[in-house]
Every structure is written in C-alpha cells, then in structure tokens.
Amino acid sequence: MNDNATGLLPVGARALSADPRLATAVRDVGRTYGYDYFDDETVGRTLAEHEAALRRLSRGGLVWAGSLATAVGIVWLVWAASGEPDNMAVAVTPPAVVLALALAAFVQVNLQGRRRLRHPFLEGYRHVLAAARAHGAPVSYVPAWLTGRGGAALDMAPLPSYEAPAGGRSTSVAPPPKPPEVEEYERIADQGGWHDEAGWILVVAGAVGIGYAVVEDLPAAYASVLLIALGIWTWTAGHRLGRRQRELSGEARRYLDELTRAQAAGAPVHELSPPLRKLLDTRL
Structure with a gap:
C-alpha cells in the first residue's frame, strides 16, 4: 500500500523522468542512498512503513509514561508547595524528580524520532523532493512527518537546499x-x-x-x-x-x-491546498 488510501505520492516516477536533468539527479541520489526512487509502488510502501513507525513512536509507551509522570509531578508539586512545609526543598524534591523523569522520557522520544527521520531512505527521498522542486517538477505535497514537523514552527529534518538549474520542463499529459x-x-x-x-x-x-x-x-x-x-x-x-x-x-x-x-499517467500534480492535504491525511 502507498502512504495514503488514494496512492497519491508527493511526486511520481513519470514526473521525475520527464526532465532528463532531474532524472539524472534522482538516479544519483538513488545510487548514493541505495534505493530506486523511480519505483512508485516501493516508494509508497516504504514511506507508509516509516510513517507508521513514527506514529507508533509518538503514541507509544514512553509518551504515555511521560504524560502520566508530568500530570502526577505537577499535582504533587502543587500539593507539596501549598502545604507550607518546614523544609520546602525536601518537600518539592520528589515531585521535581518525577517531572525530570517525564522530561527525560520526552527527550528520548524526540531523539528516537530524529534517528528514524535520518534513515537513509528518508534522507534520499528528501533530496529527491528538493531536486524535483528545483527542476520545476510539480510536488503535490511534502508530508509533515517526513520533515519532522509537529507543533513546532521549524522542521527537524527539512528538505535540503538544491540549486535550481536553468531551463524549463514540459509534459504532454495535463492534470484533471x-x-x-x-x-x-x-x-x-x-x-x-x-x-x-x-x-x-x-x-x-x-x-x-x-x-x-x-x-x-x-x-x-x-x-x-x-x-x-x-x-x-x-x-x-x-x-x-x-x-x-x-x-x-x-x-x-x-x-x-x-x-x-x-x-x-505522467501528469503534473501541483501542490495541494491545505484542505485537500488535510483530507488526504485523514485517509491514511
């Protein structure tokens, strides 16, 4: 299966092959990272596997444990501080330790997520998308999970910079x-x-x-x-x-x-609007 129910990829093999310069760049990326990015079925399936792994991580035991520890630590800290203890440092130390453990759990989840995003296949695919954009190939969307974008404004693994070459590209197939x-x-x-x-x-x-x-x-x-x-x-x-x-x-x-x-069929699929992108995400 592809990374969504419709099978719509950020960019298809036909679009990658339409421009000889882009096709050469994608082949170079494939040789560097050891993957065939012209195989739409394999690319879609591999993207889906990595996304599922990241989703499991974001909803896994460490996240639940960190959330529970955070709630317990905050309640305990407020209760300990409001009791006007004789030794405030002694009273707040246990809940502070619980909060520190919660923070450590979230940090560990973040580190694991970053390691998963640095998988060679994903590193190479980000280069493919960057090259496609630079060559003018239509990229319908860049998955937020692929760049590590969560609630933060910055991506943990943004698309690499790629110098746009001179010249244009054309296709004989029109999008619907x-x-x-x-x-x-x-x-x-x-x-x-x-x-x-x-x-x-x-x-x-x-x-x-x-x-x-x-x-x-x-x-x-x-x-x-x-x-x-x-x-x-x-x-x-x-x-x-x-x-x-x-x-x-x-x-x-x-x-x-x-x-x-x-x-x-080789038609360019330009970037989806936010409502369509959201609708696509709901079909995962």
Whole structure:
C-alpha cells in the first residue's frame, strides 16, 4: 500500500523522468542512498512503513509514561508547595524528580524520532523532493512527518537546499481540471466547528434569563427568549454547513483519486491546498 488510501505520492516516477536533468539527479541520489526512487509502488510502501513507525513512536509507551509522570509531578508539586512545609526543598524534591523523569522520557522520544527521520531512505527521498522542486517538477505535497514537523514552527529534518538549474520542463499529459464542487469544499472545509458550543451557550443563557424573569417577575427579561431562538438558529446553520461539507468531501476524494490516476499517467500534480492535504491525511 502507498502512504495514503488514494496512492497519491508527493511526486511520481513519470514526473521525475520527464526532465532528463532531474532524472539524472534522482538516479544519483538513488545510487548514493541505495534505493530506486523511480519505483512508485516501493516508494509508497516504504514511506507508509516509516510513517507508521513514527506514529507508533509518538503514541507509544514512553509518551504515555511521560504524560502520566508530568500530570502526577505537577499535582504533587502543587500539593507539596501549598502545604507550607518546614523544609520546602525536601518537600518539592520528589515531585521535581518525577517531572525530570517525564522530561527525560520526552527527550528520548524526540531523539528516537530524529534517528528514524535520518534513515537513509528518508534522507534520499528528501533530496529527491528538493531536486524535483528545483527542476520545476510539480510536488503535490511534502508530508509533515517526513520533515519532522509537529507543533513546532521549524522542521527537524527539512528538505535540503538544491540549486535550481536553468531551463524549463514540459509534459504532454495535463492534470484533471478542478471541479467547482472541490473549489467550494476548499473554501468551506475549515469553517464551522463552533456552532454546537455557541448554540449551547446561547440556549443556556436564554433559559437562565427566562428563569430570572419568572423568579423576579421581570417581564423585560423574557426578551432572553431571543437568545434561545438564536441558539437554535446557530445549531441549524452548523448542521447545514456540516452536511454540505460532507457532501463536498466526497467530490474532493474523487478528485484526489483522479489526481492519482493522472499522476500515474505522467501528469503534473501541483501542490495541494491545505484542505485537500488535510483530507488526504485523514485517509491514511
């Protein structure tokens, strides 16, 4: 299997072979690192294996142990400090040790992740992607895990710099046009997500207002029924938006499938938009 359900690679073998200069560069990388980066099936499968290994590491026992130790250490430290002990240093030392162990666990996970990212296959593939971009070959996306990007702004293993050569490239195969439904999905995919919470807040606020009106015999407070109506409208709007997003996501997935087939035929697949990239990630 490839690194995602659609089989869409960052760049396909046909795109790598379309420019003789790029093909030469990729062959040089392959000889250096000992892998054939023109074999799409093997590349996709190997990427999937490395990504799965990194996912297991990020969700493994060390992470759970570090998280548990962090929670225990913080609670223990607060409890020890708030008790006004006679010797503060003695009181906070045990929880501080627990927190130090938690930090050590996270550091170990980070080091293991960095070692995995330095695997020769991944090192070479980052060079392939850098060369493809420099030669003007369309790279549909650069997997965040491949460069070690998590919550931090900087990549742990960024693509290497590669000097762009002079000249251009061309291809006789055109990518499929983007349907209007997919463009609409890209516009609204990240909208919403707050309707349920806002609806509940408005309904509860309205109910409290009505309750206050009844208890205090304050007719003006009955106007808070408008908050309930607004909360219901918010829920309804969120439901309609969510339903439309689900409908359009099906069109977007079909478009990703078309891109995969086009890439296999040698068509350039340009960088995906963030909504499409996120949708691709959910299909792993």
